[in-house]
Amino acid sequence: MNNEDHDIESALRRLRPRPPGPAVVSAIGRALDAPAASPSARGVILRWSAGLSAAAAGLLGFLFFTRAPVTAAPEYQLVRAEQPPAAVDVFAPVRLADGSFARPVRVRWSNETQWEDRRTNTRLINYSPSEQFGLIPMETY
Amino acid sequence: MNDAHSEQDWRAWFAEHGARLRLIARQWTRSDADADDVLQEAFVRFWKHQRHLPGNPNALVVTSIRRAALDLHRRTDRRALREQVVSADAAAVADFAPEADPRLQALASSLPSLSTEQREVVVLKVWGDLTFEQIGAQLEISPNTAASRWRYAMEALRRLVTARTYE
Numbered sequence: 353m354n355n356e357d358h359d360i361e362s363a364l365r366r367l368r369p370r371p372p373g374p375a376v377v378s379a380i381g382r383a384l385d386a387p388a389a390s391p392s393a394r395g396v397i398l399r400w401s402a403g404l405s406a407a408a409a410g411l412l413g414f415l416f417f418t419r420a421p422v423t424a425a426p427e428y429q430l431v432r433a434e435q436p437p438a439a440v441d442v443f444a445p446v447r448l449a450d451g452s453f454a455r456p457v458r459v460r461w462s463n464e465t466q467w468e469d470r471r472t473n474t475r476l477i478n479y480s481p482s483e484q485f486g487l488i489p490m491e492t493y
Numbered sequence: 494m495n496d497a498h499s500e501q502d503w504r505a506w507f508a509e510h511g512a513r514l515r516l517i518a519r520q521w522t523r524s525d526a527d528a529d530d531v532l533q534e535a536f537v538r539f540w541k542h543q544r545h546l547p548g549n550p551n552a553l554v555v556t557s558i559r560r561a562a563l564d565l566h567r568r569t570d571r572r573a574l575r576e577q578v579v580s581a582d583a584a585a586v587a588d589f590a591p592e593a594d595p596r597l598q599a600l601a602s603s604l605p606s607l608s609t610e611q612r613e614v615v616v617l618k619v620w621g622d623l624t625f626e627q628i629g630a631q632l633e634i635s636p637n638t639a640a641s642r643w644r645y646a647m648e649a650l651r652r653l654v655t656a657r658t659y660e
Contacts, residue, residue, distance in 0.1 A: 356651055357651075360647050360650050360654070361619060361647070363596065363597060364650075366597060367590075367597060367600065368589060368590040368592075369513050369515060369516035369589055369590075369620060370512060370515065370516075370588055370589060371512040371515065372511045372532055375529065376511075376532060377507070377508075377511070379533050380504075380507055380533055380536055383537045383540070384504055384540060
């Protein structure tokens with residue numbers, strides 16, 4: 353930087369920029385005086401969210417700790433045991449590999465048992481279907 | 494958080510520096526009203542979020558002004574170009590108080606004749622008290638480019654002031 357540049361810079365520093373308008377000064381003064389009085393929209397949302405979350409957590413805690421106590425193990429008693437008649441399907445005779453004949457038979461049945469806990473009026477049902485397939489040898493004359 | 498400027502009277506600080514900060518804001522805005530809005534928003538934003546930070550607050554406030562001006566530009570990008578042209582003429586003398594010294598008055602009148610790039614470097618160096626490194630960071634240019642713009646600006650101002658003084 354030469355002397356002429358320095359002179360120009362010194363002269364520039366002597367210039368007096370126009371101050372900001374009174375509205376700006378008063379608005380800044382208000383902001384500095386009451387920083388918490390006018391929270392931003394984001395701040396309002398955050399505070400409401402935090403408040404609602406705390407209320408929800410409190411409600412859940414209240415419900416958790418005040419609900420009816422549950423007894424220990426259930427007490428089931430057998431109230432029903434059924435085995436309906438089996439269904440038997442007999443099919444047409446078939447010829448086996450050794451040249452003999454046999455009749456295919458399919459037998460289907462089911463077992464059902466029911467237990468009940470009278471205190472809680474709950475019922476446990478066990479249903480187990482079964483199927484068996486077999487060949488009845490046939491004698492030919 | 495530790496408040497590095499807990500004893501600072503920020504109202505007094507703004508009263509002392511508000512004029513030069515407004516001039517800086519004016520470089521990046523299209524009108525005086527926009528400059529006032531940007532300055533207000535930038536200073537309040539700095540005061541709320543950055544006044545606790547250590548060091549000289551000047552560079553932080555200038556950065557805040559720059560960001561607020563860019564935000565305003567994004568919001569009002571579709572505004573008429575007419576405003577920009579009108580404000581460029583009107584800003585010539587209005588940015589500075591009248592000077593009795595004709596050379597100073599010529600200097601104030603010559604500043605708007607600089608290119609936008611040169612003028613913002615001059616304003617940031619003289620009234621922003623920033624180094625070329627800091628100016629480069631603000632304008633996203635190299636310090637050498639900032640220094641080069643400064644030299645060209647000084648040369649142009651010297652010519653303009655000489656011409657205007659002897660008009």
